[in-house]
Amino acid sequence: MFEPYLTKWTLQPDGAPIHTPGSDLLPVRFDGLPAMLKIARDSEEKVGALVMRWWGGEGAARVYRHEGDALLLERATGPASLIRMALEGEDDQASRIACATIARLHAPRPAPAPELVTLEAWFRSLWPVARRQGGLFAEAAGVARELLGSQREVVVLHGDVHHENVLDFGERGWLAIDPKRVIGDRGYDYANLICNPELPTVTQPARFARQVEVIAEASGLGRERLLRWVLAYAGLSAAWFLEDGDAESAESDMRVARLAAEALDR
The missing domain is CATH 3.30.200 (Phosphorylase Kinase; domain 1)
Structure with missing residues (x-):
C-alpha cells in the first residue's frame, strides 16, 4: 500500500x-x-x-x-512526551503545553474550513445511553444539551486532544496530530486532558482538582464552564466505550464524570 x-x-x-x-x-x-x-x-x-x-x-x-x-x-522527533511528563511530576506543565497548542489550533485561518460534523451530531451516542441508564449518564446528557444549545466561540475543533496527540517537534515546538472532523464550542477540546483514560492518574480526586484549576486558567474558560464540558464529554466518551464493549474504560470516564458533577455541586 x-x-x-x-x-x-x-x-x-x-x-x-x-x-x-x-x-x-x-x-x-x-x-x-x-x-x-x-x-x-x-x-x-x-x-x-x-x-x-x-x-x-x-x-x-x-x-x-x-x-x-x-x-x-x-514527523515528530523531539525527545519529550506529555504523558511521561504527566506521570513524572510535570502534570501542570503538560496541561499548559496542551492548552497552548489548542489555542493555536483554534486561531482563525484565512481559508474556508472544510465541511465538518457539528458538535450536536458528535454527541449522538450519548442520548440513547442516557435514556437507558439514567443517573449520571442522564446528568451528563442534560449538561451536554445545555452546552450545545448555548455554544460560543465556535471553532474548528481537534476533537481528540490527549497527551499522545500533542507531540514534541523539536525546534518547531509542540504540535498536534490526528484531528477528528468536528466544529463547535472551543470548550470541548479541553475536556479530554482531564478525562484521558490512557493516563492512570486520571481518576485521582487530587489530580482532577488540580488539573481543573490549571486548565481553567490556561484555557481562559473558567472553572464552571470547564467542569460542565468535562461532565458532558466524560458521558459521551463512556458511551463510545460502551459501544465498543470496553466497560472498564467507560467506568474510568464515569468516575471522572462523578468528580465533575460533585465539583459543580460545591
Whole structure:
C-alpha cells in the first residue's frame, strides 16, 4: 500500500510500519527530512487530513503532500512526551503545553474550513445511553444539551486532544496530530486532558482538582464552564466505550464524570 507513494513522492523508508484501527503509517525521509506517510482507512481519518491541511502547520504538523487517502506529514522527533511528563511530576506543565497548542489550533485561518460534523451530531451516542441508564449518564446528557444549545466561540475543533496527540517537534515546538472532523464550542477540546483514560492518574480526586484549576486558567474558560464540558464529554466518551464493549474504560470516564458533577455541586 505504501509503494506507489514511495515512488511518486521520492520517499525513503525510515522505520517499521505502524498499523492503527483507522490508518497505516510508515516513517520515511522526504528531501532528507523526517516524515510520516499515512494511508487512511476510514472516513474520519480522511477528513482529518483535510483539517491538517487547513491548519497549515500552525499548531499542527506540516502537511508535505496529500493525495486521495495518502498524507505525508512532518514527523515528530523531539525527545519529550506529555504523558511521561504527566506521570513524572510535570502534570501542570503538560496541561499548559496542551492548552497552548489548542489555542493555536483554534486561531482563525484565512481559508474556508472544510465541511465538518457539528458538535450536536458528535454527541449522538450519548442520548440513547442516557435514556437507558439514567443517573449520571442522564446528568451528563442534560449538561451536554445545555452546552450545545448555548455554544460560543465556535471553532474548528481537534476533537481528540490527549497527551499522545500533542507531540514534541523539536525546534518547531509542540504540535498536534490526528484531528477528528468536528466544529463547535472551543470548550470541548479541553475536556479530554482531564478525562484521558490512557493516563492512570486520571481518576485521582487530587489530580482532577488540580488539573481543573490549571486548565481553567490556561484555557481562559473558567472553572464552571470547564467542569460542565468535562461532565458532558466524560458521558459521551463512556458511551463510545460502551459501544465498543470496553466497560472498564467507560467506568474510568464515569468516575471522572462523578468528580465533575460533585465539583459543580460545591
